[in-house]
Structure formats: structure tokens, C-alpha cells
Amino acid sequence: MTDSWSVASRTFTSRLIVGTGKYKDFEQNAAAVAASGAEIVTVAVRRVNVSDPSAPMLTDYIDPKKVTYLPNTAGCFNADDAIRTLRLAREAGGWDLVKLEVLGEAKTLYPNMRETLEATEVLAREGFLPMVYCVDDPIAAKQLEDAGAVAVMPLGAPIGSGLGIQNRVTIRLIVEGASVPVLVDAGVGTASDAAVAMELGCDGVLMNTAIAEARDPVRMARAMKLAVEAGRDAYLSGRMGLRKYADPSSPLAGLI
Numbered sequence: 045m046t047d048s049w050s051v052a053s054r055t056f057t058s059r060l061i062v063g064t065g066k067y068k069d070f071e072q073n074a075a076a077v078a079a080s081g082a083e084i085v086t087v088a089v090r091r092v093n094v095s096d097p098s099a100p101m102l103t104d105y106i107d108p109k110k111v112t113y114l115p116n117t118a119g120c121f122n123a124d125d126a127i128r129t130l131r132l133a134r135e136a137g138g139w140d141l142v143k144l145e146v147l148g149e150a151k152t153l154y155p156n157m158r159e160t161l162e163a164t165e166v167l168a169r170e171g172f173l174p175m176v177y178c179v180d181d182p183i184a185a186k187q188l189e190d191a192g193a194v195a196v197m198p199l200g201a202p203i204g205s206g207l208g209i210q211n212r213v214t215i216r217l218i219v220e221g222a223s224v225p226v227l228v229d230a231g232v233g234t235a236s237d238a239a240v241a242m243e244l245g246c247d248g249v250l251m252n253t254a255i256a257e258a259r260d261p262v263r264m265a266r267a268m269k270l271a272v273e274a275g276r277d278a279y280l281s282g283r284m285g286l287r288k289y290a291d292p293s294s295p296l297a298g299l300i
Contacts, residue, residue: 049247050225051173051175051194051195051247052194052195054112054141056084056112058080058083059242059248059249059272059276060081060082060238060248060269060272061082061085061114061227061248061250062076062080062082062084062085062086062250062252062255062265063085063086063250063251063252063253064085064087064092064252065091065092065118065252065256066256066257067256067261070100070101070106071105072261072262073102073105073256074106076255076256076265077265079266079269080268080269081269082111083111084111084112085111085112085113085114086114086115086143086250086252087113087115087116088116088118089115089117089129089130089132089136090118090120090129091119108137112141114139114141114143114175115129115137115139116142116144117130117142117143117145117146118145119147120145120146120147121146121148121149121156122146123146123160123162123163123166126146126159127166127167130144130167130172131170134172140171140172141194142167142172142173142174144163144164144167144176144193145160146159146160146163152202153203153204153230154179154199154202155177155179155199157178157179157181157184160176160177160178161184161191164188164192165192168193169192174192175193175196175225175227176188176196177230178196178199179198179199180199180200180211181198182217182221185198185226186222189223189224193224194224195224195227195247196218196225196226196227197226197227197228197229197250198226198228199229199231200228200230200231201230202230202231205230205231206232206234206253207233208231208232208233208236208240209228209231209232209237209240209244210231212244215228215241215244215246216244216245219244219245219246220245225247225248226245226246226247227246227248227250228241228246228249229249229250230250232254232268234254235264235271236271238251238268238271238272238275239274239275240275242271242272242274242275242276243278243283245279248272249268
């Protein structure tokens with residue numbers, strides 16, 4: 045059975061979104077994307093070449109006709125810079141589905157939620173469809189949705205940390221309260237982290253460092269694909285209840 049999800053009226057079957065940074069070259073990046081089965085890749089438009097034909101271009105390795113490009117505002121620390129970056133991206137590639145992130149400071153790379161909310165409102169008014177990186181706070185997530193976010197993307201842990209999901213309670217609360225897709229963004233380190241995100245009911249997972257910095261990025265990409273699928277199946281199956289004490293698989297009565 046096909047288990048698809050939609051964001052801004054666009055439907056995808058893969059629930060794994062991967063990044064395009066930190067790989068040794070575009071060729072390795074493309075191989076990892078293929079192994080992951082991802083249908084969306086994020087692109088830091090301030091860092092990755094997608095428009096200058098005089099230099100190696102990502103589009104030569106990952107075909108934008110086959111994989112959806114999601115321009116992001118990595119490296120932006122205020123709303124104005126983020127808005128300007130996405131306006132330029134739309135002029136260069138016609139993109140309206142975008143990933144917004146406005147960082148608070150360089151040490152933690154946590155989002156500045158005041159600037160993020162401001163940028164979301166402006167971008168939504170200008171016809172953008174912002175998928176928004178945010179803190180793992182159900183109140184902030186709902187405010188972003190009300191401001192025009194087409195998806196909310198709470199962090200599982202700091203960007204690039206590989207610590208896994210640190211607060212399952214708040215992620216689940218965000219999922220329960222949202223009427224737009226919820227995707228864990230940042231902090232995933234290995235396949236079990238991706239499975240946890242999906243078991244919590246998230247619509248998807250976005251990752252970059254966990255794949256790009258693995259000893260074998262292509263193999264890790266495949267592992268992440270399987271983990272996302274397994275976690276989604278587990279969520280849809282409905283896990284058993286938790287118990288304080290043992291419950292035998294076979295009845296104890298009637299033993300010989």
C-alpha cells in the first residue's frame with residue numbers, strides 16, 4: 045500500500061528529506077540521495093551553486109525535474125536576510141516551496157523564534173510556501189502555522205549534533221496539535237533516531253549531517269530510508285501498551 049503525505053498540495057511517497065551539504069563532492073551527494081529514496085533535497089542557496097554554470101553545479105548531479113529542490117536560508121540570523129535570500133532563490137529558480145530557518149546565534153544554532161515568526165508572515169503574504177524550522181515548543185509551532193507555515197519542523201536536538209530526539213513529549217504534542225505536516229529537523233544521528241521520530245507520528249524527517257558525515261554515507265542513507273519506513277509502519281500499527289510488570293506470552297494456567 046502506498047503511504048503518501050502532502051505539503052502545500054504536493055504529494056510525496058518518501059518521508060525522508062535529505063540535505064546537500066558536507067559531502068565530499070556532488071557525486072557522493074547524488075549517490076546518497078538515490079540510496080535514501082528521498083524526493084526532496086534541501087539546498088542552502090547562499091552556499092550551494094545552483095545557478096553559476098562556470099562552476100560545478102548541483103543540478104548537474106541531482107536532477108531538479110526528478111527531485112524537488114527545497115531552498116533554505118541556512119546561515120541567516122535575522123528575518124530580513126532570510127526573506128532576501130528566498131526572494132533571490134525564487135528569481136533564480138522559480139521556487140515557492142521553501143525552508144525557512146532564522147538562527148539565534150552560532151554556538152547552538154537554535155532558531156530565533158521572534159525573527160522566524162516575522163519572516164514567516166512576510167513570506168506567506170508574498171506567496172511563498174514556507175516550511176519552518178522551529179524550537180520543539182507546541183505553542184510556537186501553532187503560532188507559525190497561524191502565520192502561514194505550510195509545515196512546521198521542530199528540532200530534535202541542535203543542528204549537526206547527532207544527539208537524537210531529546211524531548212519526545214513536546215514533539216508528540218506538536219504532532220497532536222498541528223493541522224499541517226510536522227517533520228523533525230535537526231539532531232538525528234543514526235537510524236534509530238529517525239525511527240523514533242516516525243513512531244511519534246511525525247510526517248517526515250529531515251537530515252544532513254547524519255548521512256554526510258557517516259563513514260559510508262551511501263549505506264547510511266539506505267539505513268535511514270529503511271528506518272523511516274519501519275518507524276512509520278510501527279506508528280500506523282499502534283504499539284502495545286506499557287506495563288509496570290511482566291505479562292507472559294503464554295498462559296501460566298494449565299501447565300503440565
